[in-house]
Amino acid sequence: MPHRSMNVSGVEVTPLCDAVGPMGPAISRPLAEMFAGSGLPDEPWVLHFHCYLLRDAAGRLTLVDTGIGGEQSPASSWAPVPGVLTGELAAAGVTPAEIGTVVLTHLHSDHASGAVADGAPVFENARYVVQQAELDAARGSVLDEIVSVIKDRLHVVEGDAEIVPGVRVRLAPGHTPGHQIVRVGDVAMTGDLVHHPVQLANPEIRYLYDDDGETAARTRAEVLAELGAERAVIATSHFSEPFLRL
Ligand SMILES: [Zn+2]
Ligand SMILES: [Zn+2]
Numbered sequence: 001m002p003h004r005s006m007n008v009s010g011v012e013v014t015p016l017c018d019a020v021g022p023m024g025p026a027i028s029r030p031l032a033e034m035f036a037g038s039g040l041p042d043e044p045w046v047l048h049f050h051c052y053l054l055r056d057a058a059g060r061l062t063l064v065d066t067g068i069g070g071e072q073s074p075a076s077s078w079a080p081v082p083g084v085l086t087g088e089l090a091a092a093g094v095t096p097a098e099i100g101t102v103v104l105t106h107l108h109s110d111h112a113s114g115a116v117a118d119g120a121p122v123f124e125n126a127r128y129v130v131q132q133a134e135l136d137a138a139r140g141s142v143l144d145e146i147v148s149v150i151k152d153r154l155h156v157v158e159g160d161a162e163i164v165p166g167v168r169v170r171l172a173p174g175h176t177p178g179h180q181i182v183r184v185g186d187v188a189m190t191g192d193l194v195h196h197p198v199q200l201a202n203p204e205i206r207y208l209y210d211d212d213g214e215t216a217a218r219t220r221a222e223v224l225a226e227l228g229a230e231r232a233v234i235a236t237s238h239f240s241e242p243f244l245r246l
Contacts, residue, residue, distance in 0.1 A: 003050075003242045005092075006233070009185030011166060013235060014053040015242035016088035018067030018114065021080030022046050028078075029208060031196075038198045038205045045196075047238045049110055051085055052182075052189050053092055054167060061094060062101040062164050063123065064182050064189045065237065069113030074141035078109075085114045086122070099123040101155075101164050104130045105191030106179040107138045107147065111237070116149045127155040129163050131171055134178025172223055174216025175207070181223065187243075188227055189235045193220055197239060200224065200246070 005014035022028060022044045031040035052064040067083040068075040075081060086096060102123050104112050107130065115122055128150050135156060138147050147154075157163065160170045168183045175192040182189040194200060195207045203221040210216035227234060228246040235242055
């Protein structure tokens with residue numbers, strides 16, 4: 001359990017560090033290429049892969065993202081598999097069967113793959129919250145090996161929705177068509193809205209693997225401006241430190 005939890009509005013927010021490592025050679029590029037115009041060095045990028053556990057006062061357990069999955073997961077072509085999400089959950093005293101709701105910020109393989117192991121849902125009693133636009137755009141191994149396995153448990157939303165009392169999702173498109181962020185109190189779990197701290201100072205700095213770089217930059221600027229005005233805490237997927245107060 002390398003990262004510490006925080007409490008907000010009666011909800012304990014625990015970062016789960018699923019993996020740390022560089023991307024594999026299939027898609028790895030130096031930081032300077034991943035974030036063109038950022039001034040970052042021509043060096044490899046070592047990312048953390050974070051999921052978040054929310055435990056509210058009523059004991060409800062919600063998981064935000066499911067990480068990179070096992071040795072054979074759809075993320076194995078590029079991410080440092082296997083992820084250790086279930087070990088991180090165990091360290092927090094939680095079994096997968098206790099999770100009531102899983103929010104998938106989007107259907108990239110490093111966020112959705114941990115939902116399935118050996119062809120079966122890992123969180124056997126959970127519903128899986130995903131945006132309609134994300135589902136519509138899903139294809140490839142994530143669709144075939146992940147979405148198809150959890151399809152009877154999907155809770156499909158469009159736009160903004162309260163998915164558990166006190167927990168809201170919000171559509172934040174660009175990185176993917178149906179990318180969503182999650183709010184609880186003044187904490188925002190931002191998925192892949194931002195990938196590197198350099199984008200906080202300048203949201204115009206694009207990430208090489210945003211689906212739609214222009215929409216992603218516009219969404220990033222809008223959402224960060226709103227969160228910044230609130231002095232909200234962002235809980236990021238890929239920064240080295242999970243929490244950062246704007
Ligand atoms: Zn971490
Ligand atoms: Zn992504």
